[in-house]
Amino acid sequence: MPASLVHLHTNNCSSIFAHPPMLIQTQINPTLKIPSFSRKPIQTHTLKDICLRGNLKEAFQSLPVSSNDHPDETYAPVLELCAQKKALSQGLQIHAHMIKSCSVSESVFLATKLVFMYGKCGSVRNAEKVFDQIGQRSIFTWNAMIGAYVSNGKPFEVLQTYKEMRVLGVPLYAYSFPSLLKASGLLKNLYLGAEIHGLAVKFGYDSTVCVVNSLVAMYAKCDDLFGARRLFGRIDQKDDVVSWNSIISAYSSNGRSMEALELFREMQKAGLDSNTYTAVACLQACGDYSFRKLGKEIHAAVLKSAQLLDAYVAGALVAMYVRCCKMSEAVRTFNKLEEKDKVAWNSVLTGFIQNGMCSEALHFFHDFQNAGEKPDQVTVISILVACGRMGYLLNGMELHAYAIKIGFDLDLQVGNTLIDMYAKCSCVNYMGYAFNRMPDKDLISWTTVIAGYAQNSYALKAFELFREVQLIDIDVDPMMIGSILLACSELACVS
């Protein structure tokens, strides 16, 4: 690309000629000035370049063996690279290297980088350990810590840290808000979100584009679409793709396809380029059969624009075809994927089940296992549903054993599906066992188990559990009443 070369070239020139007085001095005695450039900065600069190139192995080989005079410049780029690659074991090695050369405790900058690296690599505990040891924390340190919490799905910890910041009087800066607002959204705590919104106004960051975008997302996650729309409407310069993506995604994830797609059209009219996030949000809105044509159009546009299909876009495409009951298209899209991740596998799997193709789902599960994938909760739930519908008790039990082995049977949703599977396979004893083992039970658990007993002619057992439901504070739902009526007719009692 000639244009970027020219750009780079002029940039270098401007930095060299940025200090004319120096230049005058060097002109007096140029030959002596040249060797006075120390070798150190050149070395660390190359390490930074290696890191920018993204080769972790090369970066490791270029690390100085003993302690050096520029720990910040040495370690910061390597830590950043570890974070980018989510390379925890390498990050730990760098941390060890740093301890050996005594450069962690003195530098808040490097300690903050460590917190950031551990957060990105998914090790909240290590991030906390480093964070706790830092005496004088900067606002960057606090932001790195709450960022680590929020990106690892720990909104309660964000809330706690936020309270600590308030008590200590740490002033919030622009970049504190996105993480705090995301945590409010994860907690669906509109009250907290509004409080943080208030602080953003107080500190004067409510017009900062990333803060506004985070606010839009927060209100949407807290089911306040009106609030999200009002904020989006107040943005003067609507020229940021993320702002549009936030509001489109707000509508599409709340099932408001029409509004989402109207906003997408408006965005196109404004002449803004969409990206993968836009595609995902729009595809989500194309779940309705009536939008299948638009979904195909977006599919075509995506194929045209991206050389390599983004994992999220691919997943959204598969999910879109599933919702439009186009399983052959879904499978075709899935097969074209170079990197098939778990969500993509699960989308196809649940697609088969939603479309009543249980034996296809079981076949597909064999492919899943042959590909060396490990089932997660969603996979287990899908296969249990298929087993139940097909009446495959032995396969269901096998999956139950697997679920127990890795502790999934304690999961509420997995437990509920196990109850349903055993009920459908008329295996009442194991159904009761699965139900009793559940540490938490919700309305669906009770409804499913009562229906299971009633449908398998265990009317008295159904009554017994119904009485228990009335004792604990759970609302009775129509499904449950239906099961109890069935049990009544079984016993021919009308009382």
Place this chain on the structure above:
DNA sequence: GCTGATGAAC
């Protein structure tokens, strides 16, 4: 130096 918006299930 830290930051914002994405795909799956009973």
